[in-house]
Amino acid sequence: MSETANELVFNDRIDTDTQISSAEAMVLLGRSFALLRHVKGLFAGKFLFALVGILPPLLIPWTGKIVVDQVLLQKPFGESEVRFPPFMDPLIAILEGNTPLAIMGTILTIYAVLLVLFGVRAGGAVTSGLTQGHDSATQSELALSAGSSQSSGIFGVIELMINIRLTQRLANTLRTELFRKLARLPMTTLDDNRIGDSVYRIMYDTPLVPEICFNLSIAPLFAVLGAMISLYLMQYSYGPVAPELVWIAAGLIPLALILTVPLSGFSRRLNQASRASGAATTNTMEESLENISAVQSLGGSRHERERFARDSDQSFKRFRFSFLFGQAMFVVSMFCTVVAGIYVAILVSDLIIGGTMTPGDYAVLFGLYLQLGGTALGIGMYWINLQTNVAAVRRVFFFIDYPSETPGDIHSRLTVQDTIRLDHVSYHYPDGRQALTDIDLEFRVGELTAIVGPTGAGKTSLAYLLPAFLRPSEGRILFDGIDIADVGVDAIRDQVAYVFQEHMLLSESIRSNLLLANPTASENDLRWAIDTAGAGQFVDSLPQGIDTVMGRRGDKLSVGQKQRICIARGLVRDTPVLVLDEPTAALDPETENALVTSLQKAAAGKLVIVIAHRLSTIKRADRIVFLDNGRVRAIGSHETLMADTDGPYRRYVELQTG
Ligand SMILES: Nc1ncnc2c1ncn2[C@@H]1O[C@H](COP(=O)(O)OP(=O)(O)O)[C@@H](O)[C@H]1O
């Protein structure tokens, strides 16, 4: 594989080890199979229909024999040494002694009934299903609503509907679960997680899981059952006359397995690569579009276009390769079946000439061989096709298993009525970077605390500890004396509202963005929050006021306006703890002044923490925590800290004011 190809496979930064051993493949298959517990009823329905569906193909070859021997050649029943299977006895009892015309009439009636019920099908030649486009993503989209029936006609349609319903329900269960997990990834994982990859997993990988359930359960079971019945019938009728026929037929299935199984590992790797490059394409698309302004302004459009074209082309190429491989396998197995078929034809002709068989036996044997050959091929191909699914399933279960945040019980009695205490807390990021060292502090309800320090000091990291976006590497965090280490994130976040340094707005109306924080907020609550955040004037000036839609990530607003909406959203939350990360950076002095005044007012009954740069904001805080290089260097009011003429805070302030 070329350099670029390797780079594509490992494009993902979390899910990097993409090899699947056969043992892992078996485990994945087992887990997929277990998912059927979600759809027991539908599965039972599908099972019954599939069971009944194997019967007509068994009947038809024998009626064919009657048409040739008794209708066309007008021989009496029981002339050749070949026995009819027992299930034909009632029909033969009815037909025996009738004129050829009457026999033909009865058989045609049977055919007509079968045609309406099961459609045109004998021996595995026709499978009703949807035609598929040939790249991994398209196939997955189709798989999402896929169903198939070995029958057609009325029976087949019902079976197909049950099957589609079943596939969709499984896919829905699974992709909801996957979405929930992806949405619950810890913040440090999200830093490495690419949206394009997640989209690919949810949209294109999950739909292949339900298919596995069939390829593992009903399909092979009925294939084997059908084959065993055919073999038994062959043995019953032809075993005494021409045992070789039975041996050849029995050899077809092992032959197909011998041909296909050893290649399954290769097929799995091909598919894995094909999916990885599909996800890489989605990543490229997502990252370029997400940062489209940067890409355009930096003159990178051409470069990005080329990168996309390359990734996209690579993903199609890999698909073609794995598709071709599947087809090659099909051709090889088909070839073996045909060779066996020719040999059987010669053998049967000899037996007919010798008088042991009648021409009608051609009809039976070809019917049975066609079915067996189809089954053998099918079983061999299941295994190969299963590898596509295994590659997709691995990608789904990877994130289902990934450690994510535990939501916990939101009704647990966690409160912040008095204090939040950081007890000798240290934090280092997963890559080993030490962001905080031995932080020992108390925040009190009724106080406005400012966290101050140079860029990279660890201010944001410290603030992230409070809503449990990050969990301490060492030390404890106590809410009203209770260690929150084992408390679920929902209960913690129920106490803490966090306004991010970057503005994160949904491309919806201002109202929906605010209601996201608190769905039960009244019109008055919204108004109060907007006014307090200093956004009242500009919101009113918008064409649809609070119902104005803000464009992608709120990009139709100025930075300062977005910031104010984010602050308003934090206020709407109405939690005991409010944390604002540099909220005043993009505000004009007047708005800033008004905001700090409101925050001071809010702080009367709350615990408010503001990360701030501007002296005007910092000065008015009840307490200042000065951070540098991950450590607390000083704590106190502006006046006390300034009094220390050699202190780090004073030096910082003097540097700021020049
Ligand atoms: N996700 C991350 N992974 C690794 N290191 C990080 C991550 N986020 C921040 N850091 C590092 O942690 C240190 C503190 O960062 P931060 O808390 O954002 O500082 P501040 O908010 O004071 O500017 C910095 O050295 C930064 O590079």
Ligand SMILES: [Mg+2]
């Ligand atoms: Mg920061």
